Each structure stands twice: as structure tokens, then as C-alpha cells.
Amino acid sequence: MKRLGDRKRHYWLAQRMAQTTGTDLTGAYDAGDLSQQQWAEIVEACRGCDWTESCERWLARHETAKEAPAGCTNCGAYMEIRQAVSEGG
Known part of the structure; x- marks a missing residue:
């Protein structure tokens, strides 16, 4: 079984990916959409992703993007x- 990544690290990676892709998690939560x-x-899902190192590099190169890269386990979400x-809603 794969060991999950650090919860705090992946919380912030998920937040950064959401922000980069224009996904307002807090707004969606407040509106009842999340x-x-x-x-x-x-x-x-982020904690279990094998793409973490590539994710960090991708995020470092992109301030905004229309969508998360295909390697992101939360792209669809x-x-x-x-x-x-x-x-x-």
C-alpha cells in the first residue's frame, strides 16, 4: 500500500492548484457547491497522488491556467x- 503524503503539504498543494485554475474552493463551500x-x-486524493513533485514544478511555472494538468488527480473535481x-449550484 502506498504511503500517503503529508496532509498539510497536500492541503496547500490542492489549494494552490485550485487557485491557479480559478477554482474557488472556499466560495464553492460557502455556496453549498462543495x-x-x-x-x-x-x-x-492529492495525498495519494504519484505526481506530487511534478505538480510542484508545474505550479511554480504557472500563475493561472484554464484547467489542472492531466496528471493532477483532482483535475476533474x-x-x-x-x-x-x-x-x-
Whole structure:
């Protein structure tokens, strides 16, 4: 079984990726488009990702992006959150 990465490190990586892709996790949570469970699942998925080092390099090179790179385990989650927010829930 793969050892999960540090929770705090991956919390911030998930936050940085969300910010870079224009995914407002806090806003989505406040609007009811993201549950506490879903937010926790995003962090846990990040903790289990094999792409962490590449993620950090990617984030260092991008201030903004239309979407997360394909290697990101939360690429689809961020897209769904942005869609839900844009549709008003």
C-alpha cells in the first residue's frame, strides 16, 4: 500500500492548484457547491497522488491556467466545481 503524503503539504498543494485554475474552493463551500466531505476527498486524493513533485514544478511555472494538468488527480473535481459554481449550484 502506498504511503500517503503529508496532509498539510497536500492541503496547500490542492489549494494552490485550485487557485491557479480559478477554482474557488472556499466560495464553492460557502455556496453549498462543495461539501466538507468533498473538500476532504480532494485533499486525500492529492495525498495519494504519484505526481506530487511534478505538480510542484508545474505550479511554480504557472500563475493561472484554464484547467489542472492531466496528471493532477483532482483535475476533474476542479472542473466540476467550477461548472457547478458557474451554473449557480
